[in-house]
Amino acid sequence: MKLAIMAGGPIDHIPEKEELRNLPKDTKWIGIDRGVLTLFNYGIFPEIAVGDFDSVQEEEMKLIDQNVRYIETAQPEKDETDMELALNWAIQQNPSSLYIFGATGKRQDHQIANMYLLIKILEKLPQCQTEIRDRWNQISLYKPGTYQVEQTDFTYISFIPISEDILSLTLIGFKYELKNRHISFGSTLCISNELIEPIGTFSFNNGILMMIRSKD
Template sequence: MIINILAGGPEDLLPDLTEYREESAIWIGVDRGVYYLLKRDIKPLIAFGDFDSVSQEELTLIEGHVGELKRYKPEKNETDMELALNWALGQNPSIVRLFGATGGRLDHLFANVQLLYNPLKANKSAAIYLIDRHNTVFLKEPGTYNIKKNLAEKYISFVPLTLNVTNLTLEGFKFPLKNRHISLGSTLCISNELISDYGTFSFSEGILIVIRSND
């Protein structure tokens, strides 16, 4: 099962959502993201939010087109995106994609990046991606991984989420590494590129943020 979640970040940073409209995919709207979906003729299965970022006219449209609308007070312990993601993970999906989660307020951006950790914390097997027009972001636990060249996102960066990431090895990259330790705050692994159709990266401890980007 694939679940796509669209939040209310700046609309100009959204990718072309038609690329993600698999027949089996379930769409969830978060706050103003529900309106963005309806504008694109995508009907979300369920919607979450306090809806303080939509006009009364837009809210009326949302209420008329979404069957299950979960409304919350602005004063709550979780963000709207976290509430939607927790629901999504409860459906045991194989993939979750987060859109509309970057740009605008930096507190929302950092919170949404940290939400990528939730499946690992909950021992869920779902692969979760944060996607905008210029970036795809995901987390990896220790292991060895293949990564494919993609000219649309030619830059690949590795950023530690934990205090340390140990024995990081990069093969098939313009700037290779061998058993290198990187710590929180390091910029050593920013803006690397693949020189082969495929590369590999591996590490033995820590959690990595992997960012695939274009200009």
């Protein structure tokens, strides 16, 4: 199963309609709070709507009730964010891939929390391909192993340690190559690299590594 989540982030951060529609046809959508209305505007009707809907007007909520079969409503005062509630539901579906939109924007607290929630997906569903996407960035996490990355219009590639130590980081096919480097948490050594080959390889043997692909 392939899943995609639309949260309530700013519309101008969300990729163009064509990119959303280019996801596999069997992708099922989860709408979070106002993200449900964003999906409606894109001509997409989600499988489930999740959230406290505190940013949705009464008439808009009626529209959601009429067009979404499953609605999971939470109280505004709760221990988890709406995003975490949606991810809990997604984890239960055991998807093979998960794409998250509307998770970045002006609220840096929400944005950082959403990025760290990727750790939860990585721990619960290590084989699930998971990305946070907006118009300028693609964010994903990796456990130790060897991975390939292809050239796209997201030219800049940064690797950021999420755990205390990344051991034996090796980059092949990049402008700035590395071989068996120890990267500590907080290091900026691997910010803003680029591929010089059609396909590059990165590998490491300890820690959790965040890859951010970006374009201006």
